[in-house]
Amino acid sequence: MASKPRLGEKANDGSEFMKLLFLILAHNQPGQVAELAKALVQSAEDGTALIHFDAGADDKHFHQLEELVSENDAIRLAKERIRCKWGDYSLVQAVIDCLSELIGNGESFDYVLLLSGTCLPNRPIRQLERYLRENYGKEFIENADPAWVVDGLRSERFELYFPFAARPESYFERLWTKSQKMLRIKRTVPNGLSPKFGSQWWALTWETCSAIVTYLQKNENVTKFFKSTYIPDEMVFPTMAGEVCDKENISGFGLTTYMFMENGKPAIFYDDHYEMAKRLNRFFFRKVSHKADRLRKEFLKVASLPDDGSALDKIGTPNSEYTMTLTAQTHFPVPGQIFYRDNCADMPEGVLRNIRDPYIVVFGEDARIRQIMSGMRSDSISTFGRLFAPDRVRLDHEGEEFSTLGLTSPPVRDIHPALFLARVRTRVNGIMAFGWAPGDSAVICNIVAHDPKAFCVLSLHNDAALFGPNGLFPLSSFGNPTASDALRAFEIVTGIAAEIPEDRFLVDRLSQEGLGLAKHPSRYWSRFSHSNRFQSVTDDTDRDSPEPKRASRELTQ
């Protein structure tokens, strides 16, 4: 075995070029595989590509590939092709056969990069060479504990017998695993190896590769052991690398980005992933759809670019973009997203949850609502009438622009009040305010009471008909309603337990002068600004209009 070079020191047969071997496993799309191999070989200083084309694939495809690469000396086809199967030892055997073929020829390289036909480079190959030169002697392979496997079998992968290719989630496999567990089967790992896990797509130094191949050739029992493990291609090389290399030389990451979806299937890259693929912190990525022509074209062009000298310290750090995109897509729907989750019908919460602006609901008698609204109307507040009146939709001042939108029809409104409210709110600039009088839709009261963005104003009138012992709001302390009274009144009217927290609730008490809120909208604002929930909104309005500031001064006096 050749003596191992020290880290960061390139010492191989005196040549200053990086001698790379791209080992490509492919089973279809001969045109694209040839394209990839050509691009890699041409962009590298001294690169060789060795393609293992699956023996089980179409012969027509193989001949096509032979023809395509025949002119290029740097591209070779594996002489001994074997039939590969996913999750089977044949995938490892193919790699080992290729490597031992080269060892037999007495060839030697600096690095061997294992790729598949669906991989693409996302950085210039020259940059890869610089990176390898700077980190010479490092083994770019994952070397993880069984917890690396996200779901399903972990240490069972090597503790039980699996003399067949993996078939995840099949009934047979589950039965097979379970029965072995019942029989308390636990295999021992030969030669005191400690099994490690990692992606199949690695980049190893030639010394390590040949050491692994020699080791496996010498120790037949190890090969035999791995042949009946579960998905050996994710285990053989990480385990063997851990055995034949120094611990500090193993980087713990590969140079190929791979991503798995929640269902265990690999994520596939399409043309629309161009921007994202550019930012990936590795040199290759997979798996690329064979229909992604633009992506292929662009990145094969990128591969041949000269090294731009950018910093490579981020290589190996995981990209979070994928998880972020999926979380956004599945957990944060846009307002009123239809077909959301497994709702049979869309719930008010779902419809209203993502409209950020708060809104005001004034509960009171018809005339009183009108007074308060006229006092409240300003640039930052759009006031509406009783939107949920039984006879018609009272848009009042803001009415004109909404009349053509089908928003004025009571049946349409009543079929889904929350959606109606959301539709109006998305079309209002600033804060929306609307009135609710006894007799209006009770459904919307329920919705408002549970919506954290609703600010409720209860305007209580000293009217015996409304508030007397037999009135609609039976108050205990007649003439001087307190917050709890008002809440109780609200509760009775709406027929729901109003769980409105203090900070979004206001009782408009009548003072001796007459109209409390209607005359002094500022008082309303001061109450509003004390509420943390709306702090950002009030900050903005403070800047725009001096009115609220003056008001709070008045109040403190």
Next chain:
Amino acid sequence: MRRIYPSAIAKRLCIYPRLYLDDVKSGMQLTCKQDNTKNIGSNSIILFTCMRNECMRMEYFYEYYKKLGVDHFIIIDNGSSDGLVDWARRYPDITLFYTEGSYKKSRFGMLWCNDLLRRFGTGHWCVTVDPDEFLVYPKSETRDLKALTQHLDDEKRPCMHAVMLDAYSDRSLEETTLGPGDNPFEICPYFDRDGYIQTEGWGGGIWIRGGPRLRTQFSDAPWEAPALNKIPLIKWRWYYHYNMSMHDARPFFLNKPHAPGRVSITGALFHFKMVSSLAEKAQEELTRGEHYAGSREYIRYAESRGEKVHAEGISVRYENSRQLVDLGLMSAATWF
């Protein structure tokens, strides 16, 4: 614990032989005018459609779905007189069936479709749409139906739901003419950005109403407005059945737009009905009386006399599939 009554299961299962017989009986009305079914491969995506005098739409329809990745078209011609047979002759991937049977009696074409779906679509991903409907799904510009069905297979989904978006132009109905081979996306580029009401539907599903038809014609009786939820893409099995148009299906699990407790991908179907030929069609359909609920939809069209549907503040021009995702009309869910 919820008790499962054997009689309830029996009741649910008993309907299937009857549905099967209905389909077969209706299917017997169909005669094959052009048989290219030998060209259907084992992984082919097949499109099924039922039409009457819509030949002028077909050229673009064929191109659009071909580009999207449909491998074979199976067309049911219900008594057309506009040369559909001659048009279809050129294409080796179109199979044509002809019938003069009653559209209403075959449950608005659905029994014919069910029969052909069972005969040719079993085991395939099947797109079932009307000739004026165009399927759009998240990222459909860069990914074809093969990629989509691969994702659905990975997610173990049997179907994909879509909301129907009625598209219209900014002119009046009479001025919006759709000629042969025209791209309807250019002629009718607008759709309603919101106002889609989602309620509980038949068979554990979702019922969606809304769009310009509800806004302009059914605002006094929204519950009568046409349904906008559809299941245009199903990996067909021999015991599946569409129920009312493509709105719902049996078994009931097909009516769920999402896998339980998860979010699944949904799409949109652009519906280009609001063109000048609608007026003629409405008149014709009123006399034929072959449409749903006494053709009440067509009565309203005939009454409306081509008012302008476009309205500022709700009509948006269609740009790309991303726009529909941002508006919440469809969801990319776990499709990365």
